[in-house]
C-alpha cells in the first residue's frame with residue numbers, strides 16, 4: 175500500500191504511546207494503539223472466565239473483539255474501558271495472551287485495517303517487524319528499566335493510586351522478559367529502525383526527533 179506508516183515499537187512504559195499519539199496529531203495521521211487490542215482481549219477473557227492459556231478460546235474472543243476507538247475513548251461493546259484496561263493486572267494478562275500465536279493471528283487483519291489515508295502511526299511491539307514491515311519510518315523507542323519504572327510510578331501516584339517502586343520494577347522486568355523472549359513476534363528492533371533512547375529525554379523532544387526523521391524521507 176502507498177499509504178505511509180510510521181511504526182513506534184518498544185518496551186512497556188517507554189513512552190511510545192504518548193509519543194505516537196502526538197506524532198499522529200502533528201501529521202494529521204490515524205493512530206493504532208495495538209497494545210490496547212491485546213489489553214481488550216485480556217479484559218474480555220477475564221470477564222468471560224476464559225483461562226488465559228486456552229489459546230483457542232482466547233483467539234475466538236480476539237477474532238470477534240467488539241473494539242471501537244473514538245477520539246481518545248476506547249470501547250468494548252458499549253462500555254468505555256480506557257481506564258479499566260490500563261490496570262497493571264490487565265497489562266500483565268495482555269502480555270500473557272500476546273504470547274499465543276492464534277491470538278496474534280486473530281488480531282492481524284484488524285490491525286491492517288487501521289492503515290487509512292492520509293497515513294498511520296502505529297505503536298506496539300511488532301508494528302515494524304510483523305504488521306507493517308514496509309512502513310516508511312520505523313522507530314524503536316526505549317528507556318532504561320529504572321526510568322520506565324519511575325514514569326509508571328509518577329503516573330500511578332498522579333492518578334491517586336498507591337504504588338511501590340520495587341514491585342513496579344519487578345513487573346516491568348517480568349513483562350520485558352516475556353515480550354523479548356517469546357517465540358512469536360518477540361520485541362526486537364525492526365531492520366532499519368531508528369533507535370531512540372528516551373531515558374533522559376522529554377516527550378516533546380522525542381516527538382520532534384521522530385518528526386525530523388520523517389521529514390528527511
Ligand code: C5P
Pocket residue numbers: 186187208209210212213265268269270272273297298299300301349353
Ligand atoms: O503497549 P501495552 O503495554 O499497552 O501492551 C500490553 C501488552 O500487549 C504488552 O506487554 C505486550 O505483551 C502485548 N503487545 C504485543 N504486541 C503489540 C502490542 C502489545 O504483544 N503489538
